[in-house]
Amino acid sequence: xxxxxxxxxxxxxxxxxxxxxxxxxxxxxxxxxxxxxxxxxxxxxxxxxxxxxxxxxxxxxxxxxxxxxxxxxxxxxxxxxxxxxxxxxxxxxxxxxxxxxxxxxxxxxxxxxxxxxxxxxxxxxxxxxxxxxxxxxxxxxxxxxxxxxxxxxxxxxxxxxxxxxxxxxxxxxxxxxxxxxxxx
Numbered sequence: 001x002x003x004x005x006x007x008x009x010x011x012x013x014x015x016x017x018x019x020x021x022x023x024x025x026x027x028x029x030x031x032x033x034x035x036x037x038x039x040x041x042x043x044x045x046x047x048x049x050x051x052x053x054x055x056x057x058x059x060x061x062x063x064x065x066x067x068x069x070x071x072x073x074x075x076x077x078x079x080x081x082x083x084x085x086x087x088x089x090x091x092x093x094x095x096x097x098x099x100x101x102x103x104x105x106x107x108x109x110x111x112x113x114x115x116x117x118x119x120x121x122x123x124x125x126x127x128x129x130x131x132x133x134x135x136x137x138x139x140x141x142x143x144x145x146x147x148x149x150x151x152x153x154x155x156x157x158x159x160x161x162x163x164x165x166x167x168x169x170x171x172x173x174x175x176x177x178x179x180x181x182x183x184x
Contacts, residue, residue, distance in 0.1 A: 045084045053089040055173055055180055056082070059097040061127065065119050071126035078127060082136070093180030095137035095172055097165075099124040100157070104147045107154030135179060137172050141165075 058081065064074045082094055102108075103117020124140075131138040144161050151158045157165070177183060 045081075045088055048088075050085075050089050053091045054093065056085045056089060056091040056094045057097065057169055058082070058094060061099040061120065061123055062102070064123060065099065065102060065116055068119070069123070071123055074123050075126050075130045078130065079134075082134075093136060093176070094131075095139055095169055096127055096131040097169075098128060098138060098140045098142070100141045101145050104145060104150075105155050106147050106150060137176050137179070139168055139172055143168070 058078065060078060060081075061074065069077075078096065085091055085094070099120040101117065102120040103113055105113055105116070108116060128138050128140075144157060144165070147154075149158045149161050150156065173180075
C-alpha cells in the first residue's frame with residue numbers, strides 16, 4: 001500500500017492482505033490546496049499530473065477556519081473537489097481528514113486560539129456529516145492533541161505526526177475496503 005504525500009515524499013505501509021491478493025492502493029494525500037482552487041479548482045486539478053487512484057485522501061480546512069469560510073461553503077467546495085478528483089483519477093472512494101485541534105496551536109494566543117478551535121470544530125462537524133452522507137471515509141484528527149507534537153512554529157504538525165496520520169489513514173482505507181472495491 002502506498003500513500004503519496006506532498007509533505008515529504010512517499011510513505012509505504014505494506015498490508016499483507018493486499019499484497020497477498022496482489023492489490024496496490026494508490027492514494028494522493030492532498031494536504032494543501034492553493035487559494036485559487038476556489039475559483040479555478042477544476043482547471044487546476046485537470047492540469048495536475050495525477051495518476052489513476054482507487055482512493056483519494058483530503059486534508060483541508062485550516063485556511064477555511066482562518067478565513068472564516070461558512071460551513072456550507074466549505075462542504076460545497078469539498079464536494080466540488082471530490083467530484084473533480086473522482087473525474088480525473090477515477091477514484092472510487094475518498095477519506096476526508098477532519099480538522100486538527102486548533103485550540104491547541106501554541107503559536108496562536110488566547111482567546112483567539114479558543115475561538116479558532118471552536119470554529120474548526122464547527123467546520124469539522126459539517127464535513128464529517130457530509131462525508132457520512134456520501135458514504136465516504138472520515139478520519140478525525142483529535143488524536144493529535146499533544147501540543148508538544150507540533151512543529152517548532154507551533155502551528156503545523158510536527159514530524160512525528162505525519163507517519164501516525166498516514167498509518168491511521170492506511171488502517172481506515174484497509175478496514176473500509178468493501179466501500180471502494182465492492183467486495184463483501
